[in-house]
Amino acid sequence: MAVKITYANTPVSRLHPMTKIMAILMLGLCALVWPDFTLGLVLVIALFVVSFVARIPSDFVKIMFGFGIPVTVMLMFIQGLYSPKNQTVIADFGFAQLGLEGVLYAAKIVMDLLVFLGSFTIMSKTTYTGALVAALTSAGLNAKAGYLILASLNVVPQMQRRMSVIREAQNARGLSESGGLFSRLAAYVPLLGPVVMSSLTDAQERGMTLETRGFGITDVKQTSYVEVRWRTVDKVCNWVLVIMAVIVTAISVGIYIGVIPALTPWAGA
Amino acid sequence: MANKAKKMSFWEGIRAQFSTKSLVLIPIAAGINLIGGTLCSALKLPLFLDMIGTIIVACLSGPWVAALTGLLTNVFLALVANPVYLPYAVVSILCGLAVGYMVKAGLFRKLWGVVLIWLACTLVNAVSASLITVFVYGGATGVTGTSLLTATLVVALRDIAASVFSSAIVTNLIDKGIAVLIAYIIVRKIPRRFLSQYAADGAGVEEDILDDDEPGEPDEGDKDV
Numbered sequence: 001m002a003v004k005i006t007y008a009n010t011p012v013s014r015l016h017p018m019t020k021i022m023a024i025l026m027l028g029l030c031a032l033v034w035p036d037f038t039l040g041l042v043l044v045i046a047l048f049v050v051s052f053v054a055r056i057p058s059d060f061v062k063i064m065f066g067f068g069i070p071v072t073v074m075l076m077f078i079q080g081l082y083s084p085k086n087q088t089v090i091a092d093f094g095f096a097q098l099g100l101e102g103v104l105y106a107a108k109i110v111m112d113l114l115v116f117l118g119s120f121t122i123m124s125k126t127t128y129t130g131a132l133v134a135a136l137t138s139a140g141l142n143a144k145a146g147y148l149i150l151a152s153l154n155v156v157p158q159m160q161r162r163m164s165v166i167r168e169a170q171n172a173r174g175l176s177e178s179g180g181l182f183s184r185l186a187a188y189v190p191l192l193g194p195v196v197m198s199s200l201t202d203a204q205e206r207g208m209t210l211e212t213r214g215f216g217i218t219d220v221k222q223t224s225y226v227e228v229r230w231r232t233v234d235k236v237c238n239w240v241l242v243i244m245a246v247i248v249t250a251i252s253v254g255i256y257i258g259v260i261p262a263l264t265p266w267a268g269a
Numbered sequence: 270m271a272n273k274a275k276k277m278s279f280w281e282g283i284r285a286q287f288s289t290k291s292l293v294l295i296p297i298a299a300g301i302n303l304i305g306g307t308l309c310s311a312l313k314l315p316l317f318l319d320m321i322g323t324i325i326v327a328c329l330s331g332p333w334v335a336a337l338t339g340l341l342t343n344v345f346l347a348l349v350a351n352p353v354y355l356p357y358a359v360v361s362i363l364c365g366l367a368v369g370y371m372v373k374a375g376l377f378r379k380l381w382g383v384v385l386i387w388l389a390c391t392l393v394n395a396v397s398a399s400l401i402t403v404f405v406y407g408g409a410t411g412v413t414g415t416s417l418l419t420a421t422l423v424v425a426l427r428d429i430a431a432s433v434f435s436s437a438i439v440t441n442l443i444d445k446g447i448a449v450l451i452a453y454i455i456v457r458k459i460p461r462r463f464l465s466q467y468a469a470d471g472a473g474v475e476e477d478i479l480d481d482d483e484p485g486e487p488d489e490g491d492k493d494v
Contacts, residue, residue, distance in 0.1 A: 074409035
């Protein structure tokens with residue numbers, strides 16, 4: 001879980017963090033409102049292309065397939081075979097029938113999720129967290145909330161190191177981490193306890209340090225060392241995203257109320 | 270999202286809970302949640318135990334700080350591990366609030382109260398997590414063993430929502446029971462000198478713990494280990 005990410009200098013990583021957040025929301029919205037899985041599929045393919053541009057294809061593929069394959073299998077099984085909406089049988093396995101409606105519903109959910117997951121992954125893998133927090137803070141996020149996100153990212157690897165030291169120390173005292181379920185469970189408290197206690201003392205010191213540096217002062221604007229720039233590209237991207245979302249929503253609403261004929265025979269199933 | 274907007278307006282009124290002392294506790298507690306999870310896989314325990322930090326902070330600083338801890342834990346998991354965890358932030362927030370308010374009512378002092386917290390926590394977690402699994406993910410996320418249990422139950426019960434809920438209840442009952450027990454043991458062991466500095470933050474629990482923990486009396490937690 002301890003991560004050290006180097007951010008390649010690509011067109012994607014140069015985008016303003018807010019643009020990427022906007023992209024997550026707008027692409028997700030497009031996939032959600034669209035009546036079937038086709039637009040989601042198109043967006044997922046587009047995201048794969050973006051991941052190549054952002055030079056994170058291996059990470060991206062790992063997350064997308066690591067989530068996509070199990071969830072597709074699970075949902076095809078659960079929804080495809082047992083969805084109450086099933087009417088059209090497309091395959092018979094003897095113990096259950098595979099229904100078209102359930103399969104389409106599962107495909108739609110998987111695609112919607114993959115759009116969110118993919119865009120979020122691209123955002124988190126191409127954005128320096130400091131820049132993300134600075135952007136969020138300048139967009140109106142409470143500076144203390146920003147501190148919390150950054151502090152967690154710093155504190156957790158630090159606590160993991162402390163954990164491994166304590167594990168070694170407890171092992172040296174003869175604490176057994178193997179054996180039956182209950183003896184392993186009994187090893188839990190002597191391992192976690194010291195981490196909690198030392199972290200609490202650490203938190204106390206951290207609190208005093210922050211207080212003396214004016215962290216608790218309210219009604220002032222905290223400044224950041226990290227500067228994020230809003231460029232023309234970001235402006236264009238935002239407009240494109242918003243216009244796309246509006247058009248997609250309009251078409252989808254049209255399909256739902258029947259003004260526009262469904263583009264695919266199974267839409268709205 | 271509507272949930273979040275409501276929370277922000279609440280924010281102003283709850284501000285008293287968020288002193289610098291409590292704020293620095295939040296990343297630590299989120300860290301404890303995550304370490305608890307990694308320790309589980311290190312010890313090869315078939316559990317999650319990922320809300321021990323939330324329970325501890327609920328005892329130290331109150332319900333809203335605990336809720337924020339839960340939110341932050343899931344944000345961290347989403348940023349670092351897998352974005353699938355993000356919607357479950359709602360579950361962590363609700364659990365933090367439930368535990369926090371029950372601790373505030375003094376239930377953490379008595380053993381039956383702790384059992385009550387365990388059951389409430391299980392129920393809140395199972396209901397909200399099932400709703401998210403059914404409505405966001407359509408029945409299974411495929412990232413945990415719970416999904417397999419759900420799939421088995423779907424075959425038996427032929428009802429998706431009921432299967433998701435029953436598998437959530439079963440796994441949560443065990444998981445949250447152990448998590449609450451461990452948190453109880455750890456909170457009992459936190460030095461009084463440390464607890465007392467949070468006493469003014471409005472949670473009011475520490476006083477209770479201090480009151481019935483007579484000096485010289487052996488720690489109740491020791492019997493359990």
